[in-house]
Amino acid sequence: MRRAASLFLPSWSTDRLRKRDASLLREAPLVTALPDRSRRLIAAVDAAARKAGLAPGMTVTKARSLIPDLIVIDADPEDDLQGLRRLALWAGHRYAPVVAPDPPHGLLLDISGCESLFGGEDRLAKDLFRRVLASGLNVQLAVADTIGCAHAVARHVAGGRPSLIPPGKARAALSLLPVAALRIEPGVAADLARMGFTRIEQLIAAPRAPLAKRFGAGLYRRLDQALGHIPEPIEPIFPKAVPRVRRGLLEPIGTADAFAQVIHDLTADLSAALVTAGQGARRLDLFFHRVDGDVPTIRIGTATATRDPRHLAKLLCQKIDTIDPGLGVEAMTLVAPLVEPLGPAQASGLDSGLATSGRGPDLPALVDALANRFGQRRLYRLTARPSTMPEREVACLPALASSSADPHRMARPLSSEKGTSDKNEDAPPTADRWDPDCPRPARLISPPEKIEVIAALPDHPPALFIWRGTRHRVAAADGPERLYGEWWRAGGQEADTPFTVRDYYQVETASGGRFWLFRLGDGEHMSTGPMTWFIHGAFC
Template sequence: MRRVVSLFLPHWSTDRLRRKGLGPSPDGARLPLVTVVPDHGRRVVAAVDLEARRHGLTPGMTLTKARSLVPELQAMDADPEADAAGLRSLALWAGRRYSPIVAPDPPDGIWVDITGCAALFGNETSLVKDLHRRTVAFGLSLQIGVADTAGCAHAAARHVPAGRPVIIEPGQSRKALALLPISALRIEAGVAEALRKLGFERIEQLMGEPRGPFAKRFGRGLYRRLDQALGMVPEPIDPLFADSLPRARRGLLEPIGTSEAFAQVIGDLASDVVAQLTAIGKGARRLDCFFHRVDGITQTIRVGTAAPSRDIAHLAKLVISRLETVDPGFGVEAITLAVPLMDTMGSRQAEGLADDVQRGPNLAALVDALANRFGHRRLYRDTPRPSAMPERAIAQAGPLAPPGGASWRIDHPRPSRMLTPPEPVQVTAMLPDHPPAMFVWRGKRHRVVRADGPERMQGEWWREAGHEADNPYAVRDYFQVETATGGRYWIFRLGDGENPATGPMRWFIHGAFA
């Protein structure tokens, strides 16, 4: 099911000016800010920030009246072109991080089609929270609405009072729209006012009335907006691309809907974008393939590469392997292939050779195939990291990431399986330095027949305490033990066995040897 985010920026013009460096007054106070436009010899307020709105200022009043209410008011000339350019930049940022399908929603919003993208963040709520948190960090006031349709999301973001994102559950668009004002349908202000005078305040009142008389009086746009918000009429979002983005598009004479036809077009598009990448000395790191259906809906496939690539067959294969996620509906009339993420890549001698030339093992191609099937976050390798504590001495890196400066310790063996966090065990042992003679873990008793240790480790004092076994001031004494059943475990005691200030003398199991 389609899911659309409407990001509403109620103070976009003034927030953008503050981000450019318009600071507070010399005494450090944050003064109210408005933008103004000339109007028949007067200067009229075009936009207000939150502080100005709290003082009762609204768009449309004259600057003279605004200054009479707020003498310390800051006023800047409005710049609609700069506002539009900034909105476009914000949409492109959202497209790189959240979804291939983004577009500005002038004058104060952007669209983000997150259909199929929520899994990259765990779930839809996590994606929306991340978008909200990062946008607030930019210094922008915002409200977010999420729904099955662009119209419903737009209405929720602007007409549902809430201090957090408004998420309309799938299939609940009609119920959510019913109680909203008619002006939430993005109709002309004059039409909304005329309907209000007739006694129509909420959208649910409009839903139950015969359409003919209202369409004749107010035009077809009224019900077109209503049907778009309800999902009865498609409202496509035209994807936004950066001007310098390598991309190729094929418009088809007749709609297609088979995997074989898709594969043929994708191969041609991959050849076109690789030619563009070669000309600028770049390699693709991410590909977005857009399938434009005849009903106005656009579906996408996003794939990535572990290393920059200009291999036509490989790039096409990555996209083709995800074709099962595309629903062609009544047919696809155009396909676009874009490269939103690139990296520098030098020329290679093998690029001009025939396809059957043996180039040796292609590890990057294997990594790409696995990552795009199972998810990029599930494919990684463990690398050493400088740390005194074993659980922090391992970091995760990309499969083809260059090696870091640290190296693995080989003087002291470490278990192949580590428990996070370490689990408490009940131990019978003589203090201070004798190894455990027996321990109980997960309700099962284990008798120790062999042991080696202790290996003493000291917590990292600059870290804050979290789990009890993660106390940065505690001493750990580690023992490698072997049980009567053949199991080999890594067990430690918090404390040196003598001084209570070094730890509570509790025992934990930290891992198991293969």
Template sequence: MRRVVSLFLPSWPTDRLRRRGGASRAEDVPAPDQPLVTARPDHGRKILAAVNGPARALGLVPGMTLTKARSLAPRLTVVDADPEADLAALRRLALWCGRYSPFVAPDPPSGVWIDVTGCAQLFGSEPALLKDLHRRIARAGYALQIAAADTPGCAHAVARHVPAGRPVTIQSGDQRKAMALLPIAALRLEPETVEGLRKLGFERIEQLIETPRGPLARRFGRLLHQRLDQALGYAPEAIEPLLPPRAPHCRRDLVEPIATPEAFAMVIRDLVADLGAQLVQLGHGARRLDCYFHRVDGQARAIRIGTATPSRDTAHLAKLLIARIEQVEPGLGVEGMTLIAPLTEPLASSQNDLARAGERKPDLGGLIDALANRFGQASLHRAAPRPGMPERSVAMVPALTQAIRRRWADDLPRPGRLLDPPQEIQVTAMLPDHPPAMFVWRRKRFRVTQADGPERLHGEWWREAGHEARTPYAVRDYFQVEVEGGGRYWLFRLGDGERSASGRMRWFIHGAFA
């Protein structure tokens, strides 16, 4: 099922000016809580083109004359509107949104389309994708609203007419329910059409749905019901993807439409071969490939693969793309295919070592690529050591990250299973340095037969002040103990066993050895 995200930026021109840190005129951009507007000439006067949140709160709206706006907000900061710069910046934002999907397109004047069909699994789920998008855009300083639905029209309407502080998700098949109570202006109609419908008594979309189409079509034209059908999913609506400029790409226009996986695989191999030649000339390797399938109904579908390291191995890249063909919905057939490498990195040529020609190194990069494109990049990682207490001594890093010089100490073994947080136990032991003779954990008594220790760990002085007061495990003496029955556990005592200031002399179990 197709899923489309509409990213709406209600204060895009003013937020862009504030993020740029300056303006085209002499005035400085005011603080975020001060009103800021852009204005454009209109028949000898100036009208507002865009307003920020504080200006909107004062009653200022786009289309209002500048004279009236100044009467409502005397300390108003006004900057000349620059639609071309706004559109260019919106295109750059749309290209940045390509991290979420190969299908992105600007939705002027203040929106972006993102077709996330088949992309949610790379982020774990669709809510996780939307949450990440919302967090990144909001952190950049932009006001935004996000909606996801089966159709572009429904997502567009909900994003602009259902205010929410978080992304809004319309469940698959619920377009009619979501659109019913929205105003007719949410259908992206001309202002004259909206005004004419209001004069006839139409205020909500549900009224249009239940009204016979003939009389309205004769008066307002076919666009009215076309927009309605597109929003409800009865008619297709294509999104023309925005391709990165100067990115290596190639295209095949087909004599006859194709719709079988075998035919797709054949064309993909040809496209990858052409693209590989371009990458060789550039001295680059692909880190991301997007393959677009142009359908005969004007719509398009896309698949995306990524690589852990730069690659121009045509057989490997083709294999990754062919593995995702099952995600493509060909519809009535595909009449063209485009392959583009939106992300590349320099890749120097290498020469084989003739002395070791018979040896074959393991292809970890190929394995990582295959697993990442199937299960998602977030599902693959490796454990690396980092300084800190045992529960914070393991960092999860990308699977093919550069080698880390730090190593775990071989003479200080750690249990294969840690309890986080450590669980308190009752212990019988002699202070200050004797190991436990017996302990009680989960109402069960364990008698210690052998022990090794203590191993003293001190607090993490580099952590923020006051943290150890909240987590009182600063000074610890660790013991490895073996109990009757063969179990081996890792215990520690708070404090050094002598000074009460170093800890409260309480005991905890922190893990178990295999």
């Protein structure tokens, strides 16, 4: 099912001016103005000016009578549009392949199928919302089945958080909104209000013929687009220098075999362009231009830069079944939004007659196939990190990352403890490999779970512990292994207990299970920890 997002920037022009000129105080109301014969009209207002009653279209003279200290700057609509295009290119690179500016102060995104890259649609929306907000822009965001519904909700409902309209609920979300939310002309909305049509639900219930005859077909075209009765395409924006190839078809196609044939042609053309540029693709977007105007999309990524047309075509063909051809596809466009320098390499044709036993496996191809099927974040390899804490000794690297890669820059921790940010840390040098004398369990529990333990202090191992409501009697134990908090980190080992000590024990239960337990504290001094017990992992 299609899902569209509308990003609304209510103070786009003034927010850009404040970011560009730090001398513009945020407390002072700010507007932009355009000349109109012998007067100047307000083109955009910031939040403070809007709260004081100013609105676009008001004369600057009237605005100054309301706010004497008003800051007025000449508007530059072309510069605003170019800034919106740059923002769209950024969003297209990070969030979705189909992104387009929605002048004068918004973006439209088709995020269908992209939610899996972020762990869900809500996480994608929150990430986009927070990043734009953190850049200094006022933002409102809505996600719905249709562009019209997302556009209306973003401007009339959404506030301090993203608004996600559940699938199939576009009509319910639109019902109580004003008719002006349908993106119709202001004069038409005013005339409808004088006739008593103030909400969209009234317009839906009214007979169509009289209103269509009076206001034209555009009124109900917008209504049907918002309700999803007719499609509304998003024309994606591409950087000028991005490698791109296109195939226009003599007649619409809709079968998997026809799509596969065009894909092979497109990847061959793109590979030739990449060879000329000395580049390899790391990400490809394939756009299917349907006859009804909709543009479903396939996005794939590669672990390393490549321009092998057969490999790229295979990855794209694996996702053909996710495309709904509708009434047919009349053109297809293949774009490489992410490329890397790639020098020439020796072709394999010269050694085709030799024994292939010396040739290693095509690992990048396997990684690409698995990552595009299950997600990039689910395919990784483990590496050791210099740390004294077990949950930070192991980190995840990209599957094909170099062994010499800096784990602090490339790796993500296996756990997500609070108060353990790696930013600004200056750790003492330690070994970057695991110590064979200090075995670690194959499975770490993140975060460690609290357990009830019977044990003699200070150094005796547990005799019995209760975990998740089950009693485990200990038959054998080894320990303790004492680990101290990392003093060089902000906050120490734990955010709330900065000077705790951990005593770890390997225990084997009477039922045969082998677990890794630890106690917070040294067993004697309460200043080292509260003497509570946790289970941190299980051995195979």
